[in-house]
Amino acid sequence: MKTNGSYQQVVIAGFGGQGIILAGKLLAQAAMKSGREVTYMPSYGAEVRGGTANCMLVIAQEAISSPVIDSPDTVIAMNKASVAKFAPKLKTGGLLIFNSSLVDQAPKTNVSIEVIALPADKIAHELGSTKVANMVALGAYLQKSGIFGPESAANCLADVLAERYHVTIPLNKKALQQGAEFVKKTSG
Amino acid sequence: MSGKVLMCGNEAMAESAIQAGLDAYFGYPITPQNEVTAYMSKRMAEEGRVFVQSESELAAVNMVFGASATGKRTMTSSSSPGISLMQEGISYLAGAELPCVIVNVMRGGPGLGNIAPSQGDYFQAVKGGGHGDYHCIVFGPSGVQEWVDIMPLAFDLADLYRIPVMILADGILGQMMEPVVIPKDARRKTQDPGLPKKDWALTGAEGRKQNIVRSLWLADGAIERHNYDLQARYRQIEKNETLCEQYKVDDADIVIVAYGIAARIVRGAVDKARKEGIKAGLIRPITLWPFPTEQISRAADEPRIFLVVEMSCGQMVEDVRLAVAGKTPVVFWGRPGGGIPTVEQVFGQIRELTIKPKREK
Amino acid sequence: MQKVFTRPKTLKDCPTHYCPGCGHGIAHRLITEVIDELGVSGKTIGIAPVGCAVLAYDYIDVDMIEVAHGRAPAVATGMKRTNPDKIVFSYQGDGDLAAIGTAEIIHAAHRAEQLTVVFINNAVFGMTGGQMAPTTMLGQITATTQQGRQADGQGYPLQVCELLNILPGAIYIERCGLCSPAHIRKAKAALKHAFELQMNNAKGLSLVELLSPCPTYWRLSPPDAMLWIQNEMTKVFPLGKLKG
Numbered sequence: 176m177k178t179n180g181s182y183q184q185v186v187i188a189g190f191g192g193q194g195i196i197l198a199g200k201l202l203a204q205a206a207m208k209s210g211r212e213v214t215y216m217p218s219y220g221a222e223v224r225g226g227t228a229n230c231m232l233v234i235a236q237e238a239i240s241s242p243v244i245d246s247p248d249t250v251i252a253m254n255k256a257s258v259a260k261f262a263p264k265l266k267t268g269g270l271l272i273f274n275s276s277l278v279d280q281a282p283k284t285n286v287s288i289e290v291i292a293l294p295a296d297k298i299a300h301e302l303g304s305t306k307v308a309n310m311v312a313l314g315a316y317l318q319k320s321g322i323f324g325p326e327s328a329a330n331c332l333a334d335v336l337a338e339r340y341h342v343t344i345p346l347n348k349k350a351l352q353q354g355a356e357f358v359k360k361t362s363g
Numbered sequence: 364m365s366g367k368v369l370m371c372g373n374e375a376m377a378e379s380a381i382q383a384g385l386d387a388y389f390g391y392p393i394t395p396q397n398e399v400t401a402y403m404s405k406r407m408a409e410e411g412r413v414f415v416q417s418e419s420e421l422a423a424v425n426m427v428f429g430a431s432a433t434g435k436r437t438m439t440s441s442s443s444p445g446i447s448l449m450q451e452g453i454s455y456l457a458g459a460e461l462p463c464v465i466v467n468v469m470r471g472g473p474g475l476g477n478i479a480p481s482q483g484d485y486f487q488a489v490k491g492g493g494h495g496d497y498h499c500i501v502f503g504p505s506g507v508q509e510w511v512d513i514m515p516l517a518f519d520l521a522d523l524y525r526i527p528v529m530i531l532a533d534g535i536l537g538q539m540m541e542p543v544v545i546p547k548d549a550r551r552k553t554q555d556p557g558l559p560k561k562d563w564a565l566t567g568a569e570g571r572k573q574n575i576v577r578s579l580w581l582a583d584g585a586i587e588r589h590n591y592d593l594q595a596r597y598r599q600i601e602k603n604e605t606l607c608e609q610y611k612v613d614d615a616d617i618v619i620v621a622y623g624i625a626a627r628i629v630r631g632a633v634d635k636a637r638k639e640g641i642k643a644g645l646i647r648p649i650t651l652w653p654f655p656t657e658q659i660s661r662a663a664d665e666p667r668i669f670l671v672v673e674m675s676c677g678q679m680v681e682d683v684r685l686a687v688a689g690k691t692p693v694v695f696w697g698r699p700g701g702g703i704p705t706v707e708q709v710f711g712q713i714r715e716l717t718i719k720p721k722r723e724k
Numbered sequence: 725m726q727k728v729f730t731r732p733k734t735l736k737d738c739p740t741h742y743c744p745g746c747g748h749g750i751a752h753r754l755i756t757e758v759i760d761e762l763g764v765s766g767k768t769i770g771i772a773p774v775g776c777a778v779l780a781y782d783y784i785d786v787d788m789i790e791v792a793h794g795r796a797p798a799v800a801t802g803m804k805r806t807n808p809d810k811i812v813f814s815y816q817g818d819g820d821l822a823a824i825g826t827a828e829i830i831h832a833a834h835r836a837e838q839l840t841v842v843f844i845n846n847a848v849f850g851m852t853g854g855q856m857a858p859t860t861m862l863g864q865i866t867a868t869t870q871q872g873r874q875a876d877g878q879g880y881p882l883q884v885c886e887l888l889n890i891l892p893g894a895i896y897i898e899r900c901g902l903c904s905p906a907h908i909r910k911a912k913a914a915l916k917h918a919f920e921l922q923m924n925n926a927k928g929l930s931l932v933e934l935l936s937p938c939p940t941y942w943r944l945s946p947p948d949a950m951l952w953i954q955n956e957m958t959k960v961f962p963l964g965k966l967k968g
Binding site for chain 2: 200204213214216240242243
Binding site: 386387389413415417418419421422423425426427428429430431432433435437451452455459565566567568569570573574575576577578579581 | 765767768769778779786787791798799801802803804806810830831835
């Protein structure tokens with residue numbers, strides 16, 4: 176992945192209800208725990224009422240200037256609208272991970288990017304719930320980027336999940352691993 | 364990493380205020396600062412302190428007025444349209460010399476505008492806002508940690524000078540999460556300079572003369588004298604409390620002046636410019652009133668260009684021009700109404716300004 | 725000889741700025757008598773309105789604050805919530821409470837704030853020069869109802885007690901008249917009850933409306949002003965306890 180490894184700009188986007196915000200918070204929490212600088216900026220207010228949600232994360236070794244991202248290094252897009260909106264903004268050599276369970280094909284972009292068609296919903300469904308498709312996608316991203324392993328994120332699940340959802344931690348962990356496995360297999 | 368937590372600006376600020384000894388919070392929901400009211404509702408109850416959701420911002424600021432008059436640490440928060448509604452109360456707070464903290468998580472305007480981040484309320488915050496000759500101390504934090512660190516200072520300065528203190532944040536700062544350390548029990552203690560006793564507070568006149576908190580001075584010349592008293596205090600504040608950060612200014616050919624989240628974006632652009640061999644620097648006012656006039660004036664003694672970047676159509680630029688006083692060119696670039704400048708855009712401005720003048724000559 | 729009538733300790737020994745025959749002096753006296761009798765002058769905080777009584781703190785000798793027009797119930801909320809052991813009362817005229825401050829009084833009552841509100845209704849704006857108040861009577865001539873108040877276009881006299889009566893958070897509401905010695909004694913009893921409720925931590929707001937003479941802007945002699953309250957105002961603003 177041809178990005179500046181020490182300064183990662185990541186956009187996660189999808190429908191409201193796909194766990195976009197949770198995936199973002201988990202990534203931010205894990206980045207903080209790993210000793211990195213991180214900013215996490217969610218879409219908010221009326222913007223999220225329309226049914227789409229996105230968040231922007233900057234993960235870096237040095238102080239972060241802008242938490243708002245124009246041209247991301249990575250876009251994790253969980254539905255068609257998000258692919259259409261954010262993929263064209265990717266940097267040259269950027270990474271697009273899209274949910275191929277819901278999106279037929281990656282769009283054409285002006286710059287050359289790396290694309291991972293990840294059947295996130297399918298993998299999640301096989302694990303027992305499409306609700307963990309967000310974790311499948313995050314696992315895939317962590318495996319691909321190598322900033323830290325999926326287990327680092329898994330260890331932070333208890334920090335970001337409300338206590339009543341802690342019963343779902345094992346399933347979420349599995350989903351993170353399966354996302355990572357998918358990338359290992361397909362790029363192997 | 365001990366003590367570091369990931370929090371959004373609105374919640375981190377609220378927790379910091381609680382740690383600074385906040386006795387009572389009053390507020391009315393408005394985006395993009397709704398996290399504050401929700402957080403205060405939970406945490407103030409846990410602490411056995413006062414939280415009231417008011418019927419309006421007008422009522423909220425007047426509840427602050429009441430609590431402050433009894434000597435309590437109190438605050439409210441809102442966003443631009445709500446802050447407009449509070450201006451009457453802020454003028455009264457200034458007139459009656461009541462300490463408090465008012466947080467404005469700015470959004471796009473005028474009118475109902477939008478809920479995107481903006482810096483359109485600079486004039487309102489630093490030039491008065493309400494009626495009469497007065498100032499609030501105004502801070503413009505540029506990150507969640509700095510916002511957190513400013514809260515105890517804001518309460519202390521409010522008490523020290525008996526003045527309302529305003530924090531100008533924006534939708535990004537309110538919503539974004541960053542790792543922060545929240546200082547515990549951060550109230551200024553009695554050490555130098557300790558906080559004065561609030562012997563003016565309305566606590567019941569048991570065993571002493573009646574206390575009166577007022578802003579009406581009808582006697583001949585009384586309000587004029589009161590104004591001079593306030594102004595004398597404002598001069599003290601200007602002398603003692605101006606805060607500003609200078610970043611790579613010493614050898615800079617171009618100095619960018621920006622505050623708040625815009626300054627953070629500019630910093631990225633300055634770094635990029637330096638990498639490209641352009642000597643750029645940043646002056647970042649942390650207090651917007653008092654304004655770092657002297658620091659900017661000194662920086663303008665060198666032959667260099669000033670660029671002011673704001674998320675507005677140009678408000679702070681007027682104070683920069685006053686400080687520069689014609690010694691060197693001051694150029695403005697900004698985006699209003701929720702437009703967020705990018706590092707690339709600011710860098711583009713820097714490059715253009717550092718090449719163009721030579722060509723023109 | 726035994727002294728049977730003295731100035732209340734909490735009422736300052738100084739001339740007031742009020743006009744001859746004005747009801748504010750009577751109301752101040754009643755409040756300070758009540759404060760003295762209840763022994764709460766050391767823990768009472770009073771709120772002066774914008775209006776003729778803006779300088780109430782020059783006469784009533786307790787800790788006092790002067791606040792923006794109509795905002796007294798909000799200010800009182802901030803005070804009482806942070807000082808539940810204090811007795812907080814607001815003193816508000818009809819412009820202050822019934823015009824510009826309607827939102828604040830309704831919501832303070834609605835939240836069941838433990839406050840005592842003294843509402844002076846003299847059917848006219850005094851301080852600004854005799855303009856129409858929300859409580860101005862139909863046909864009453866004021867500076868801004870030169871042909872007499874007409875319902876069509878200027879509305880009906882606003883009945884604050886009746887309006888607040890439907891709110892469960894208002895626990896005591898009574899309307900009295902400062903228009904005869906007997907009425908004034910009743911008014912004092914009502915004020916005392918309103919203060920006592922707060923002292924006893926009763927969970928809600930008490931409001932006593934006092935129909936109060938304004939001879940100057942009614943263009944009547946002080947005795948005729950008293951009669952006008954009895955004969956005219958009480959028709960629209962009936963005296964008595966609504967609840968509590």
